[in-house]
Amino acid sequence: xxxSIGVIGGDGIGPEVIAEALKVIDAAGVALDTVDYDxxxxxxxxDGVVLPDEVIEEWRGHEALLLGAVGTPEVPPGVIExxxxxxMRFELDLYINQRPFTHPDGDHDFIVIRENTEGTYAGxxxxxxxGTPHEIATQGSVNTRFGVERCVRYAxxxxxxxxxxxxxxxxxxxxLTFAGDLWERAFTEVGTEFPAVETAYNHVDAACIYFVxxxxxxxxxxxxxxxxxxxxxxxxxxxGGIGFASSGNLNPDRTGPSMFEPVxxxxxxxxxxxxxxxxxxxxxxxxxxxFLGETEAAARVRExxxxxxxxxxxxxxxxxxxxxxx
Numbered sequence: 001x002x003x004s005i006g007v008i009g010g011d012g013i014g015p016e017v018i019a020e021a022l023k024v025i026d027a028a029g030v031a032l033d034t035v036d037y038d039x040x041x042x043x044x045x046x047d048g049v050v051l052p053d054e055v056i057e058e059w060r061g062h063e064a065l066l067l068g069a070v071g072t073p074e075v076p077p078g079v080i081e082x083x084x085x086x087x088m089r090f091e092l093d094l095y096i097n098q099r100p101f102t103h104p105d106g107d108h109d110f111i112v113i114r115e116n117t118e119g120t121y122a123g124x125x126x127x128x129x130x131g132t133p134h135e136i137a138t139q140g141s142v143n144t145r146f147g148v149e150r151c152v153r154y155a156x157x158x159x160x161x162x163x164x165x166x167x168x169x170x171x172x173x174x175x176l177t178f179a180g181d182l183w184e185r186a187f188t189e190v191g192t193e194f195p196a197v198e199t200a201y202n203h204v205d206a207a208c209i210y211f212v213x214x215x216x217x218x219x220x221x222x223x224x225x226x227x228x229x230x231x232x233x234x235x236x237x238x239x240g241g242i243g244f245a246s247s248g249n250l251n252p253d254r255t256g257p258s259m260f261e262p263v264x265x266x267x268x269x270x271x272x273x274x275x276x277x278x279x280x281x282x283x284x285x286x287x288x289x290x291f292l293g294e295t296e297a298a299a300r301v302r303e304x305x306x307x308x309x310x311x312x313x314x315x316x317x318x319x320x321x322x323x324x325x326x
Contacts, residue, residue, distance in 0.1 A: 002031035003292050006058075006065040006257065010040040012266025013315075014068025016274065017281035020319030021066065024282050024304070027323035028297040030289060035062070041072030041080055041266070050083035056091050064288050065259040068281065069266035082123070089116050092256040094249035095147065096154050098287070099232045099263070101215070101239040104309045110218035111158065112235060114228025115151040116249060118142045119179075121225045143179045143224070148186045154252055155222035156194045166219035167191075168200040170207045170227055183224065207231060211238055236263065243277030246284040248291065260288040274314040279305055282322055300326060 007022070009015030025032060037055060044050055059065060065088075071080050088094065097114040124140035152169075159167040169187045173180030184201070191199055202210065204227045210217060211234050223231060236245030242264045249259040262280030270276060282305055289298035304325035311321055 002033040003064070003294075004062045005032050005034050005288075006037055006062040007034045008037045008039050008065065008067040008070070010068045010070040010266065011042055011072050012069055012268045012271040013264075013276035014040070014070065014266055016068075016271075016276050016315050017262060017278040018066060018068040020278035020315060020322075021281040021285040023319050024301055024323050024326065025285050025289065025297075027326040028289070028294075028301050029326075030292075030294050030297050039084060040070035041075040044075055044079060044083075045072065050080065051087050056087075059092065060256050062257045063292060064257050066285060066288060067259055067261040069262070069264065071266045073268060086121060086123075088259060089249060092259070093117065093251050093253070094256075094259060095150060096250040096252055097228060097232075097247060098158075098250055099235065099245065099247045100283075100287075101235040101245070103215075103239050104244075104306070108215040108218070108239070110215065110235075111220050112228060112232050113151065113155040113158065113220060113222045114232065115147060115223070115225050116228075117225075118144060118147040119225030121229075141176075141179055141224075141226075143182050145182065145186065148183055149190060152183075152186050152190050152222055155220055156190055156197055159197045159220040160194055162219060164198075164219040165196055166198045166200070168202055168207075168218060168221045170202050170204050170221055170223040170231065172204050172227070173201075174203065179224070187222070204231070208234060211235060215239075232263065241277075243280055244283065245280050246287055248284070248287045250291070258288075258291055260284040260291070274316060276315045278315050278319050279308075279322075282319070 009018045095117045097116040100111045102109045120139055120141045122142035124142050125138040128136040155167055159165055171180045171183050173184050215238055236242040245263045247263050251258050262284050264280055286298045286301040304322045307325050308321045
């Protein structure tokens with residue numbers, strides 16, 4: 001039976017890399033029943049629409065969503081990010097952002113678990129006397145015990161399932177003494193339920209150094225929304241480049257569809273030139289297959305991508321090469 005999937009090609013290179021991801025899924029022998037959604041910066045510029053509520057309701061009938069990239073230079077910052085991406089996370093309760101990082105030469109293999117619906121991205125704040133010499137802007141960080149604990153528990157579960165069974169909390173507890181205290185206490189208390197998992201703590205600035213100097217020290221990392229956003233881009237840079245960085249925005253409770261996307265952005269400078277690396281989109285599709293229970297196909301897709309490491313060519317040529325390995 002085919003899996004019901006919503007597909008958002010989006011802007012720039014998004015439709016190009018998603019086409020290759022779907023090609024590879026088909027080569028892996030997994031049947032998908034896809035519905036395309038025209039959303040992103042181009043749609044907003046054309047008719048002012050970002051994400052209608054009726055589309056969100058329609059998505060609830062899908063098993064998962066596959067997104068290419070959204071955003072164009074002509075759209076003001078925040079319109080698409082908050083109106084589409086963050087709205088998806090909040091409305092569909094995609095509270096886990098999971099990003100795996102495996103270096104092609106086997107130097108490291110770790111996963112970052114980022115809390116995806118709270119922190120500074122919750123939107124608490126505003127302006128006072130905007131546009132005057134006395135302007136004030138505030139941006140709060142929202143951290144609830146409920147939100148932190150479910151993220152931490154997911155990370156412990158994941159760490160317990162891996163060979164190394166190691167989990168590192170990354171925060172800034174020496175300065176962010178309120179949010180950091182909540183995270184640290186939740187981390188310690190939930191940890192009593194996972195005695196086999198070894199734990200560690202890093203300040204986020206130290207973690208940035210370790211990502212570059214010794215990323216092999218990590219197995220699973222759990223962190224808040226903002227720190228996770230920054231660290232995962234650095235993780236991509238030290239793991240072969242952002243063109244290999246996949247991600248899943250997960251609703252582990254499955255009360256709605258999870259969303260999978262490469263993290264490289266829309267890259268408008270190379271859009272339509274058949275130059276984009278499709279591997280991140282293909283690996284994101286492999287994450288989606290795992291989520292759908294197609295674990296054997298997902299493993300074969302990852303192996304095919306690994307077998308194509310070092311190949312050069314166009315977007316379609318690389319997609320064809322991965323598909324051929326299957």
